Amino acid sequence: MEKNILKDDNDRVDGLLKVTGKARYFAEYELPGLTYGVLVTSTITKGKITSLDTKAAEKAPGVIAVISHLNKPSAAAYEQEGGPQMKIFYTDKIFYNGQPIAIVVANTFERATHAASLVKATYAKETFNTDFEKALKDPKAKKFQGQADYKRGEENAYKTAEVKLEERYFLPIETHNPMELHGIIADWRPNNQLTVYAKTQGVKATQGTIANVFKIPMENIQVNSEFVGGGFGMALRTWPLEIATVMASKHIGKPVKLVITRMQMFTMVGNRPAAIQTIGLGANRDGKLTGITHRAYGETSAYENFTEGVVNMAKFMYQCDNVNTSYAIVPVDLGVPIWMRGPGEATGAFALESAIDEMAHALDMDPLEFRIKNDPETDQQKNKPFSSKNIKEAYQIGAEKIGWKNRKNKPGSLVEGAWQTGYGVSVGVFNANRGKASVKGILKADGSLLLQSATSDIGPGTGTGMTLIANKLMNIPVDKITFELGDSSLPPAPSQGGSATLSTVGSAVNDVCVALKSTIAELAANSNMDATSNFVEVLKKNNLPQIEITRESQGGKERDQYSMYSFSIHFVQVKVNSLTGVVKMGKIVSVGDSGTIVSPKTARSQMVGGAVGGIGMALTEESIIDHRYGRYINNNFADYHVPVNADVPEIDVHFINKPDPYINPMGAKGMGEIALIGFSAAVANAVFNATGKRIRTLPITPDKILA
């Protein structure tokens, strides 16, 4: 197979647009007659609305409509029985505090905001519980199986091992909080024609959801989402607030814009659910794992179940003949969660990779050596070879760059004044996906290539990656290639999630380019031109202004023959102040083993972003609820702490950059998730190495160090 490793460090194709403010995000579209929606939210956690007084709001200046369950604008699917419990404006039930109960539409945002404050609801309150740990302890509280139990060999084999441990790990709710606030502009026109400007990770998914709710053909709906100011998973579904805005536009016959507030970002667009996990590990005295048990409980909502892959990693990451896992979800009276970067695997890796470190310590082994000793040659879960795996090389590179030799195996060995230094390592792993996507390529006689697909770019640099794939194959300069996305009328592609876009859409770009090249070669042969002739000359000779090819692409039987994963190794050095409990990140080395690196600059950015998100997960982020009221306490950017520049040290990113021979024509595997998965465990492990204190509850804040 031909290698497609690109040597040039190309800039983002849309970088200039972004830094000059010319990239237009959904909220920046000004439509004629645009109106503004503001949501009214419940102030109780569970119960029923008994009355909703909208009179004062309706009379307020500039108000066009107040929409709620009282006037239910038509949404065909919601008029039927069944479907989701949370049918916005079709139920008087309150499922959580902060649930949208009405939308006020006015001719300015400020007027809508004020009028929304005039809507008064009364409720019949019911008892509720928002406390996950309390629900978990309550034998009467509901619990659902989230994933089938898994068993290989003997169950709970760790219990009889020569060296064993069993520990419990807690992860609080985290909120995605991309910089861009969520919302939508909906413009419902006569004859059921709808245009929306959305913040979405999938224009086709948004189109499909809206079509389903309003029972109109997909073709009637145009979804535009060219630029997205961060998603991290929260834009992977069409939320009730978006349906509410479409309803409002349909109701008043005018375009409606809704941008929710930062506080509403905590209650309306999901979060990383809290999780409680128990890991049991057993090993013999030589350091070989003999038993792994991973049991997890994840938080979900009372009105909708949400599951993710919390216990996946335990099944294949280490060589071990006895592995069993279980995963259950526990409903509480909060908004439904959604995948957040690295999703469940990041949650699971915190527990598993902390426990691996604990076991290495119990065995008095270097945790890196322990991992290498238990590194499997094949995937024991699937009983298949890995398509590619260079994890030992990645360990080596990372260890050298972080200065692992300076680490002492005995915790608390490196002390300077009040500061203790420690080193930690952790592995991240995520499915190397490849789905089905279509791309249209238009090769023009002016020397340019236009590629189109209804995929998204929430920030990783999708357009850049696709452009570079085409650039390499077609030998057309980057500035002559345009990749269009974020438009539902383009050839279909899946949502941007699960680190699959480059693999999935990139393969279709590859296939289109290959087809275009062979068409040009045919045309050249037919017109007696040299086979190596430039396509511009070939098109001109044939009097063709352009040729156009669309290709659908997906993986084949190789996906059944091999176990395909992307891997990352995170090495961190931390400094912990023994008096104040402050943890400072000293240095970070992240090594990605994700096949060919198509776009080095944006790939590095992915890894840097993942590390920053990982610092947040490890040290600062936690959404706090007062369970007496069911309301968030720190729902703003001053009190919900995402890492700031001062928290982020030098991040040294390396790639193995070896093509995977099976995954796709580029040999490239996804890396959005692995950039974060495992990172928090590396920090917790480094904190232990620095202090001898094992923190099993994130985030690792000063109070936990001092406890």
Add this chain to the structure above:
Amino acid sequence: MINFQYLRTTTAKSAIALLGKDKNAKFLAGGTNLIDLMKRGVTAPEKLIDINHVPLKEIKQAGNKIHIGALASNTAVADHALIKEKLPLLSWALQAGASAQLRNVATVGGNMMQRTRCGYFYDIEMPCNKRQPGTGCGAIEGFNRMHAIFGTSEKCIAVHPSDMCVALVALDAEVILAGPKGERKLPFKDFHRLAGDTPQLDNNLKADEMIMGVEIPVNNLTKNYHYLKVRDRASYAFALVSVAAAFEIVDNKITDVRIAMGGVAHKPWRLTASELFLRGKEASLTNFNQAAQLAMKDAKSFGGNDFKLKLAPNTIIEALSLAKAKA
């Protein structure tokens, strides 16, 4: 719409006159806290008197005192050559607060007037005696990790969020207040109040008064000083505990010492007993330890903030040690 009148004036005299006319009027300076509070529905003044054009931005030395106008921005004070040279502790404290963008517009007077960051105070759907007396305190049995351990009352355990004020109280500042009948001076330590039975009152500024500026005596605390702010992230976070520490050493003995804490009380918390203990003693770790223990007498925690009973003395020790190491 919640209407309010926006007025602008260019003299302190007319500002005070305008304020006197309306019980529900407020001065608008940087607006970094007031506008937030208005947006959240915590406060709804009928009049906003914009005082940004009143000439109160001067930073100067007069005799043995340094005068800072109430409308000098936090950045202007922190970066001023005179402050950096003569009052470096104040410069450091200011730089530990907020973010560069906020410091550029936030003023000295506004910093003193900022309200607590307690989540219950900000959420109008929750009980809060400070926002709405008589509704109860959400924090006492709720989320109180950020809350006070000194001088608390059954009504309120909120903390004052300022860093600047911690340094000012350590530096024996005085605040100059002006009302319709003229000016008065108040020791800065008496400017903020404890919550007591009136948690709605943050300070002793009278309803018809305006903050004109602060005066800080010139001192010899320019060598051994440190402002240590312990927080959940390295910038743009309120203090879990902060300590302003400065001392003067002559012949191996501490001759003058100032210690104050932030994030522990409804007002900046001066550690008088610790200072008294250290005066005349050696700047040693043993003495710092004892001084820190003395500071913790009467501390009381509420569950979520239990860790402050350990963090506070540790931070005092670390701040004093860093101040000593600076020489």
